[in-house]
Amino acid sequence: MSTLDTVREIVAEHADLPGRDDDPLQVESFVLVVVAEALEDRFGIRVAAREMRPENFGTIARIAAYVEGKRA
Amino acid sequence: MGRGGAVVLTLAAPDSAIALVRSDGSELTYGELRAERTMVASKLRGAGTVGIAIHDPARFVVAALGAWEAGAAVVPLLHQADELASRTRVRALIDEQLDVHERSGAPLDPRVGLVLFTSGSSGPPKAVLLSREGILANVEAILSYLPVKTFPRTAIVLPLGYSYALVGQVLTTLKAGGTLLLLGDLHYPPLQLEAMARLDADGLSSVSTSLTLLARAAGEGGAKPRLGYVASAGGPLLPATVAAVRAAFPGARLFNQYGLTEASPRVAAISDAEPEFERGSVGRALPGVNVSIDREGEIVVRGPSVMLGYLDDPAGTARVLSSDGALRTGDAGRIDANGYLYVDGRNDGVVKCGGERVSVDDVAGEIKAWVADAAVIAVADEILGARLVAFVEAGESALPRLRKALREKLSPAKRPTRIVALDSLPRRPSGKIDLAALKALAESKR
Numbered sequence: 001m002s003t004l005d006t007v008r009e010i011v012a013e014h015a016d017l018p019g020r021d022d023d024p025l026q027v028e029s030f031v032l033v034v035v036a037e038a039l040e041d042r043f044g045i046r047v048a049a050r051e052m053r054p055e056n057f058g059t060i061a062r063i064a065a066y067v068e069g070k071r072a
Numbered sequence: 073m074g075r076g077g078a079v080v081l082t083l084a085a086p087d088s089a090i091a092l093v094r095s096d097g098s099e100l101t102y103g104e105l106r107a108e109r110t111m112v113a114s115k116l117r118g119a120g121t122v123g124i125a126i127h128d129p130a131r132f133v134v135a136a137l138g139a140w141e142a143g144a145a146v147v148p149l150l151h152q153a154d155e156l157a158s159r160t161r162v163r164a165l166i167d168e169q170l171d172v173h174e175r176s177g178a179p180l181d182p183r184v185g186l187v188l189f190t191s192g193s194s195g196p197p198k199a200v201l202l203s204r205e206g207i208l209a210n211v212e213a214i215l216s217y218l219p220v221k222t223f224p225r226t227a228i229v230l231p232l233g234y235s236y237a238l239v240g241q242v243l244t245t246l247k248a249g250g251t252l253l254l255l256g257d258l259h260y261p262p263l264q265l266e267a268m269a270r271l272d273a274d275g276l277s278s279v280s281t282s283l284t285l286l287a288r289a290a291g292e293g294g295a296k297p298r299l300g301y302v303a304s305a306g307g308p309l310l311p312a313t314v315a316a317v318r319a320a321f322p323g324a325r326l327f328n329q330y331g332l333t334e335a336s337p338r339v340a341a342i343s344d345a346e347p348e349f350e351r352g353s354v355g356r357a358l359p360g361v362n363v364s365i366d367r368e369g370e371i372v373v374r375g376p377s378v379m380l381g382y383l384d385d386p387a388g389t390a391r392v393l394s395s396d397g398a399l400r401t402g403d404a405g406r407i408d409a410n411g412y413l414y415v416d417g418r419n420d421g422v423v424k425c426g427g428e429r430v431s432v433d434d435v436a437g438e439i440k441a442w443v444a445d446a447a448v449i450a451v452a453d454e455i456l457g458a459r460l461v462a463f464v465e466a467g468e469s470a471l472p473r474l475r476k477a478l479r480e481k482l483s484p485a486k487r488p489t490r491i492v493a494l495d496s497l498p499r500r501p502s503g504k505i506d507l508a509a510l511k512a513l514a515e516s517k518r
Contacts, residue, residue: 013475014489027259029282030426030484033455037489049288053262 085249112138123162125153129254145184148233199383213358223300224250227273235337261285269295279427287316303327307424330354336377428485461514462488
């Protein structure tokens with residue numbers, strides 16, 4: 001499964017998926033924390049609080065790019 | 073005291089002082105705030121109960137103050153405005169443009185100043201009726217310990233429909249002549265932090281989870297506002313929060329506070345200058361508030377700030393409020409010889425997830441509508457305090473539909489962060505679900 005597919009799957013467990021990967025996500029801070037924890041578990045990365053920004057978490061595509069950047 | 077009578081929040085700051093600042097930096101002076109408040113009040117005379125369906129935080133504050141000046145009871149309606157307006161018998165609804173829409177409804181008790189929604193230990197959200205006098209008494213009590221006069225630039229990141237934000241921060245800061253930095257529209261902690269630094273915030277109050285994220289972001293090399301104090305409430309002050317705040321804001325005084333919406337809200341508070349802080353106490357009762365422990369070990373609160381009751385729910389009111397005005401909090405606790413209160417949690421299956429009151433049984437009930445059987449376990453979480461894990465008797469394929477249904481019914485904090493599908497739930501010889509086994513399973517993997 002691609003990073004994008006996995007991110008979509010993780011986000012779908014906690015929030016309504018937007019129509020497209022570039023559409024803005026509805027985030028509450030509780031969901032942000034839970035999604036970040038799930039990303040840490042699934043990808044073996046560490047999500048720092050200062051990285052919880054719209055540039056990294058604003059859309060599905062951005063989360064996938066952020067994860068890829070961390071694993072590179 | 074009657075409507076429009078003496079119980080009104082006085083704004084003593086000079087006209088030129090800044091009252092409100094939005095996250096984009098736009099400002100409203102006290103002079104402008106007073107003028108707009110009077111303009112809103114003139115549209116609302118005699119309305120009685122006023123619903124505020126406004127998401128712009130500065131306009132929300134203007135509308136609330138205007139409604140109070142008109143002698144109205146204020147109902148913040150940030151979600152499900154129409155449904156909740158009907159339930160609370162709102163007679164005038166103010167929209168984003170500060171236009172007023174008339175509705176019909178029987179008047180509330182004239183003493184009511186604020187109607188706030190809160191999760192009870194079971195059932196749908198309850199509408200808590202708070203009196204103006206009780207609210208203003210609580211504002212004074214908060215100002216007796218929180219150093220808002222010394223550190224007057226208050227950062228607000230919580231929703232304004234919470235008693236914590238509305239009474240504990242908005243009214244308290246305005247009463248002290250301070251400046252409200254309204255940052256709740258910035259949902260991401262690093263953005264809130266950058267706005268706090270840019271706008272010179274020196275006071276911050278939030279729930280423990282939010283404080284942890286803000287302090288960690290600051291400690292990791294993010295923006296660093298010069299905070300004079302950091303205050304936590306809305307659930308236990310988590311060890312991770314204390315560590316992160318001390319590392320990121322070494323000069324800031326740290327406060328732990330205890331309260332509940334039904335007490336307008338603040339009951340007790342403590343700063344880290346007091347040795348009992350390290351022992352986990354939430355402090356001594358505030359001036360005018362009486363705290364005791366009943367025979368069952370439950371914390372009981374008395375005083376002018378105790379709610380008038382739940383709207384249209386005499387049975388629910390009677391369960392927590394005695395005829396002589398004693399409020400049962402649902403929290404177990406102890407008080408030491410010097411009057412310091414310790415909160416020991418609850419025994420009715422209610423936990424705090426990210427600062428929100430969550431009933432494990434209610435969540436299990438929602439899930440059982442969709443699957444053969446289910447059990448919900450609360451597990452400790454470093455950042456959230458607690459989170460829920462659900463075990464359901466269902467196939468994996470049922471989970472997406474279940475998750476979607478729960479998103480429609482439950483707020484994020486109430487939704488299990490993990491749902492595990494099992495062919496059958498483990499049971500004890502008696503046939504009851506083996507909760508101990510499930511707890512071990514829930515904690516084995518996050």
